Amino acid sequence: MQILITGAAGFIGFNLSKYLLENSKLKVLGVDNLNNYYSRTLKLDRIKELKKFKNFKFEKIDITNKKRLNNFLGNRKISVIINLAAQAGVRYSLLKPTEFVENNILGFYNILNLAKKHNIKKILYASSSSVYGDSNSFPLNEKQNIKPKNIYALSKKINEEMAHVFSSQFKISLIGLRFFTVYGEWGRPDMFMMKYLNSSYNKSKKFYLNNYGNHTRDFTYIKDACKIVTKLLFSKKNINNQIFNICSDKPINLSKIINKINKLTNRNPRLFKRSLQKADVIKTHGSNKKIIKKIGKVKFTDIEIGLKRTVKWFVKYYKI
Numbered sequence: 001m002q003i004l005i006t007g008a009a010g011f012i013g014f015n016l017s018k019y020l021l022e023n024s025k026l027k028v029l030g031v032d033n034l035n036n037y038y039s040r041t042l043k044l045d046r047i048k049e050l051k052k053f054k055n056f057k058f059e060k061i062d063i064t065n066k067k068r069l070n071n072f073l074g075n076r077k078i079s080v081i082i083n084l085a086a087q088a089g090v091r092y093s094l095l096k097p098t099e100f101v102e103n104n105i106l107g108f109y110n111i112l113n114l115a116k117k118h119n120i121k122k123i124l125y126a127s128s129s130s131v132y133g134d135s136n137s138f139p140l141n142e143k144q145n146i147k148p149k150n151i152y153a154l155s156k157k158i159n160e161e162m163a164h165v166f167s168s169q170f171k172i173s174l175i176g177l178r179f180f181t182v183y184g185e186w187g188r189p190d191m192f193m194m195k196y197l198n199s200s201y202n203k204s205k206k207f208y209l210n211n212y213g214n215h216t217r218d219f220t221y222i223k224d225a226c227k228i229v230t231k232l233l234f235s236k237k238n239i240n241n242q243i244f245n246i247c248s249d250k251p252i253n254l255s256k257i258i259n260k261i262n263k264l265t266n267r268n269p270r271l272f273k274r275s276l277q278k279a280d281v282i283k284t285h286g287s288n289k290k291i292i293k294k295i296g297k298v299k300f301t302d303i304e305i306g307l308k309r310t311v312k313w314f315v316k317y318y319k320i
Contacts, residue, residue, distance in 0.1 A: 007085035009043035019226035033062035063107035104155035139287035150279035167241035180247035184222030185313035247286035
């Protein structure tokens, strides 16, 4: 069985590719545009790590390039696409909204349209907990109304709507993955945890604690997310045009996470506290009842263990 993972140089795309290569006999084809939204060196190091596996092949392709993507798909027998390619960054969406329209909406349309053309009948795709917007009803479940409050979240909502249309019209099995604050090894440097670790070991890096530390997030360890996606990939149950929260269902205040990291690093960097930033959601807390009902019981990694592994990787990778 041969699958295509788009965004293979990204945080989740890399970790999922590695997990599948280590735990299955799948042939994994990875594509990524290797843009410079954050460190290209980190992305290239991820691909270098994946190339250690004989069942992995990589090609630099932007999913907005329909011609190149069509040629790539036409020369290979691909059973499943896992689309994790997207422009990330909630705050970045305020600065460069066009990039989110082009990459997240047009790019995903290309994936869907070419899957139809090449008779690929199963697609898993990344959505986001951001689609829920601000809510007062927790835990968030997949049946709730969604109210995106930024262009990034809106692009993900549109992805879900496009998936619904293609699934019903062209009999493609589409599975949406609403990821909740995934963290862990090889994490994105623009995200909270990596930014805090960077400031912990580099005094020249200021750390701004938004909303005075009153944000709450449903942190989900990367390997748990990979296990869940893998179970969905191999599930023999009929899963067609469904959306699942990928979350631990255990929200934690950011100030508590900071205290836990400080104990692991024996450091206490200065915090620059500031008010709620535009486009930020105050709290995320997802229900994982639907995904557990579909794939069975999931043993989620304790936050203490996940943080310890994350810090250990950070220190080793950045040679601190």
